[in-house]
Amino acid sequence: MSKPVQPKSKDTSTEEKIIEAARKVFMQKGYAATRTRDIAEEAGINLALLNYYFRSKEKLFEQIMLEKFRQLFSVIFPIVNDDALTLDEKIEILVENYISLLIENPELPLFVLSEIRVNPERFKVRLQIPDLLRNSSLVRQMREKRPDVEPVHFITSLLGMTLFPFVAKPVLFSEYPGFNALMQERKALITGWIKAMMEMK
Amino acid sequence: MSKPVQPKSKDTSTEEKIIEAARKVFMQKGYAATRTRDIAEEAGINLALLNYYFRSKEKLFEQIMLEKFRQLFSVIFPIVNDDALTLDEKIEILVENYISLLIENPELPLFVLSEIRVNPERFKVRLQIPDLLRNSSLVRQMREKRPDVEPVHFITSLLGMTLFPFVAKPVLFSEYPGFNALMQERKALITGWIKAMMEMK
DNA sequence: GTCTATACTACGATAGAC
DNA sequence: GTCTATCGTAGTATAGAC
Numbered sequence: 108m109s110k111p112v113q114p115k116s117k118d119t120s121t122e123e124k125i126i127e128a129a130r131k132v133f134m135q136k137g138y139a140a141t142r143t144r145d146i147a148e149e150a151g152i153n154l155a156l157l158n159y160y161f162r163s164k165e166k167l168f169e170q171i172m173l174e175k176f177r178q179l180f181s182v183i184f185p186i187v188n189d190d191a192l193t194l195d196e197k198i199e200i201l202v203e204n205y206i207s208l209l210i211e212n213p214e215l216p217l218f219v220l221s222e223i224r225v226n227p228e229r230f231k232v233r234l235q236i237p238d239l240l241r242n243s244s245l246v247r248q249m250r251e252k253r254p255d256v257e258p259v260h261f262i263t264s265l266l267g268m269t270l271f272p273f274v275a276k277p278v279l280f281s282e283y284p285g286f287n288a289l290m291q292e293r294k295a296l297i298t299g300w301i302k303a304m305m306e307m308k
Numbered sequence: 309m310s311k312p313v314q315p316k317s318k319d320t321s322t323e324e325k326i327i328e329a330a331r332k333v334f335m336q337k338g339y340a341a342t343r344t345r346d347i348a349e350e351a352g353i354n355l356a357l358l359n360y361y362f363r364s365k366e367k368l369f370e371q372i373m374l375e376k377f378r379q380l381f382s383v384i385f386p387i388v389n390d391d392a393l394t395l396d397e398k399i400e401i402l403v404e405n406y407i408s409l410l411i412e413n414p415e416l417p418l419f420v421l422s423e424i425r426v427n428p429e430r431f432k433v434r435l436q437i438p439d440l441l442r443n444s445s446l447v448r449q450m451r452e453k454r455p456d457v458e459p460v461h462f463i464t465s466l467l468g469m470t471l472f473p474f475v476a477k478p479v480l481f482s483e484y485p486g487f488n489a490l491m492q493e494r495k496a497l498i499t500g501w502i503k504a505m506m507e508m509k
Numbered sequence: 510g511t512c513t514a515t516a517c518t519a520c521g522a523t524a525g526a527c
Numbered sequence: 528g529t530c531t532a533t534c535g536t537a538g539t540a541t542a543g544a545c
Contacts, residue, residue, distance in 0.1 A: 121528075137426045139340035143521060156529060158522060214425075221422035223478045224415075225338045236480055259490065260497055264469045266476070271468030274475055277424045279437055279464075289460065296461055303508055304501050322510075344539065357511060359540055 122160050124150045126170065133171050134218050139225070143167075172222060172230070179219050180236070182208055187245040194248040195302060202269055202297045209273045210287050217274045253305055261305060268297045323361050325351045327371065334372050335419050340426070342369075373423060373431070380420050381437070383409055388446040395449040396503060403470055403498045410474045411488050418475045454506055462506060469498045 119127070128150035132141050143164050147154045161167040182204050186197055209215065223230050240246060240262065249258035272280065272290065280286050320328070329351035333342050344365050348355045362368040383405050387398055410416065424431050441447060441463065450459035473481065473491065481487050 135426075137338070137340060137422075139338060140426055142519085144519090153530065154521080155523075155531080159528075162522095164521070217421060217425050220418060220475060220479060221338075221425060224418050224422060225336075225341055227478050227482060231482065237484065256497070257490070257493075260494060263473050263476075263480075263494075264498075264501070266480075267468035267470075267472030268465045269468075271472045271475070272464050274421060274472070275464075275467070277428050278421060279467075281428060281432065283438065289458070292458075293461060293464075296457070297465075299508070300465070300501075300505050303504065307500070307504055343537085345537090354512065355539085356513080356541075360510075363540095365539070 121152060121156065125152065125157055125160055125167070129167050129171050133168060134175075134214055137218075138168050138222055172219075175215060175219055176230075178208075178212065179215050184239065187240065187243045190244045194245070194252060194305075197245055197248070198265065198301050199298050201265065202294055202301075205269050206290050206294050209270070210290055213273050213276055215273075216270050217277070220274065249305070261301065264304065265297070265301050268300070322353060322357065326353065326358055326361055326368070330368050330372050334369060335376075335415055338419075339369050339423055373420075376416060376420055377431075379409075379413065380416050385440065388441065388444045391445045395446070395453060395506075398446055398449070399466065399502050400499050402466065403495055403502075406470045407491050407495050410471070411491055414474050414477055416474075417471050418478070421475065450506070462502065465505065466498070466502050469501070
């Protein structure tokens with residue numbers, strides 16, 4: 108019932124070892140296909156201990172999910188709402204930071220999207236991305252520059268060009284050797300394209 | 309061991325009822341979270357009969373998966389390889405057809421991507437999309453027009469701008485009322501943008 | 510072909526010793 | 528805090544009657 112107190116903790120704490128293992132296994136197989144036994148084995152502990160620390164598979168998963176969700180969206184908000192940045196700067200930084208993050212964590216977006224897909228109501232409350240974007244500095248700047256086009260179209264294109272290659276990686280780039288280099292190269296391309304799209308009448 | 313022969317078949321055959329139910333439940337929950345009992349119930353039959361027709365959950369799933377996979381990619385290949393079409397025509401038709409398909413089947417791409425993600429080796433053999441695209445008429449035309457940019461960048465952008473909104477729908481557009489209208493409107497935008505991207509030096 | 514009943518296994522979770 | 532052993536259940540699949 109009560110939170111367990113930190114154990115002796117030599118190298119990494121047991122709790123952290125479990126989290127680490129859960130990260131790996133959940134990310135690989137998804138929630139439904141993951142067995143708590145796999146996580147315990149991966150962590151080098153046993154099943155009972157996992158339940159001692161986290162009470163249930165579901166509770167453990169929610170921690171991982173929240174962490175991954177934050178990781179995926181923390182890139183956006185600080186930039187999107189920063190009034191000190193011009194529209195062009197926002198675009199540059201967004202693309203740069205996102206692709207860098209995704210090169211390090213290529214499975215991140217598809218993992219999050221997949222889990223939300225099969226359990227939308229469970230994660231609905233926490234995330235109101237559309238609302239958070241709607242009155243952002245970015246949207247205001249876009250509307251000012253291009254009152255004739257819904258800002259959502261520009262944002263969707265930016266995110267699509269940036270995130271989609273990683274989302275589609277298992278299908279389109281599974282054996283692609285130069286994928287990361289290609290994504291690096293893509294930063295400048297996307298930035299240029301988006302800027303041009305916003306000029307085009 | 310042997311394939312069951314068609315039953316009396318009044319309205320829809322039992323086999324078709326099961327397939328129909330499997331489509332619905334698998335698409336909704338994904339393979340791992342789906343219980344064969346759910347499918348049986350949805351089909352209005354019982355569990356034993358499902359196994360009589362399809363031998364196992366896995367076999368049934370593979371049929372659905374193959375069907376959905378084809379649905380998702382059948383849009384691409386006829387167009388991409390048609391030498392009679394100009395580059396601009398290919399772009400127009402691809403975007404038009406894809407968005408129309410996805411408005412009718414919004415969950416299609418994320419379903420396929422999610423299942424391949426958690427089981428890449430199982431579906432790897434059947435699908436060599438990259439190879440199929442590599443020497444296509446589309447890629448040749450792109451290389452001719454723009455020898456300085458990898459065609460994969462244009463293709464990824466086209467697919468990203470087109471597919472991404474549907475892939476991200478559970479997160480970005482879950483409560484968005486005018487989503488379909490927005491996607492309709494998007495057809496012309498994407499087409500124009502891609503053409504412009506290919507002109508930009 | 511279709512049903513009921515059941516075998517069998519796998520999984521999540523807990524009891525209880527240390 | 529960590530383990531072994533086990534309970535309870537839910538899930539796939541099959542046997543066998545009709």
